[in-house]
Amino acid sequence: MSSSTGEPALSVRGLSKAYGNRNVVGPLDFSLPPGSVTALLGGNGAGKTTTIGMVMGLIEPTTGSIRVFGHDLLRDRYAVLGRMNFESPYVDLPHRLTVRQNLRVFGMLYDVPDIEGKIESLAEGLALRDFLDRQTGRLSAGQKTRVAIAKALINDPQLLLLDEPTASLDPDTADWVRGHLEAHRARHNCAILLASHNMGEVERLCDRVLMLKEGVIADDGSPAELLARYGRDNLEDVFLDVARGRAGAA
Numbered sequence: 463m464s465s466s467t468g469e470p471a472l473s474v475r476g477l478s479k480a481y482g483n484r485n486v487v488g489p490l491d492f493s494l495p496p497g498s499v500t501a502l503l504g505g506n507g508a509g510k511t512t513t514i515g516m517v518m519g520l521i522e523p524t525t526g527s528i529r530v531f532g533h534d535l536l537r538d539r540y541a542v543l544g545r546m547n548f549e550s551p552y553v554d555l556p557h558r559l560t561v562r563q564n565l566r567v568f569g570m571l572y573d574v575p576d577i578e579g580k581i582e583s584l585a586e587g588l589a590l591r592d593f594l595d596r597q598t599g600r601l602s603a604g605q606k607t608r609v610a611i612a613k614a615l616i617n618d619p620q621l622l623l624l625d626e627p628t629a630s631l632d633p634d635t636a637d638w639v640r641g642h643l644e645a646h647r648a649r650h651n652c653a654i655l656l657a658s659h660n661m662g663e664v665e666r667l668c669d670r671v672l673m674l675k676e677g678v679i680a681d682d683g684s685p686a687e688l689l690a691r692y693g694r695d696n697l698e699d700v701f702l703d704v705a706r707g708r709a710g711a712a
């Protein structure tokens with residue numbers, strides 16, 4: 463798989479978003495190496511969805527740059543869109559199309575070579591077979607989430623943006639979906655940026671955690687580093703320390 467030489471999968475510099483005169487995110491600076499999994503953690507309103515939305519190209523930044531595999535996303539998006547994809551509960555797939563039709567449309571948009579074969583393998587891996595030919599609007603929340611993840615993987619992305627990917631899944635399904643994402647990461651050396659409120663998910667999947675507070679990075683480290691810095695044995699307690707302003711080790 464052709465990962466560009468030494469380029470970060472994603473690099474943001476001075477990225478910010480303001481609504482009117484209220485700054486809600488940034489300025490943020492961070493990079494994701496290929497194959498890495500980074501969590502964006504933060505309380506409600508901390509800026510996770512806005513940050514992911516800007517990197518997806520759905521929200522226009524107020525300041526800053528976003529580079530994906532070395533290309534400027536805002537100026538040169540068509541050079542990189544084929545190498546990235548996203549999943550977000552805020553982006554609904556057309557309800558009247560069947561799951562198969564929806565996946566076919568996205569497969570065509572991304573110019574996927576054997577679309578039908580790809581749909582088959584995603585249906586197998588994400589257990590979509592029972593409802594492949596049902597209207598997407600008639601699925602349960604958990605089924606829709608699996609379809610959204612299938613859509614996000616249809617072009618074998620090397621940069622994947624996930625906004626609470628397992629929020630509506632039962633614990634068993636969430637667990638094997640995480641396994642599927644991890645397998646995708648390993649197979650395609652895919653970098654993943656993941657917003658989550660699920661600390662178990664973050665500990666399992668992520669090698670780095672960005673703790674957002676009021677739109678800026680309040681702390682940054684691997685799960686193990688953060689646990690050590692705050693003298694905690696789980697990320698939930700670290701999260702509470704950051705949210706409540708209790709400083710880490712000096």
Ligand SMILES: Nc1ncnc2c1ncn2[C@@H]1O[C@H](COP(=O)(O)OP(=O)(O)OP(=O)(O)O)[C@@H](O)[C@H]1O
Nearest residue numbers: 481486487504505506507508509510511512513657
């Ligand atoms: N379109 C908008 N206009 C004005 N303010 C907005 C808009 N979208 C988001 N915000 C504000 O930006 C801030 C960050 O919101 P964001 O949705 O990014 O937070 P979040 O970390 O994803 O929160 P949650 O965990 O609740 O999903 C919030 O204060 C929110 O009210």
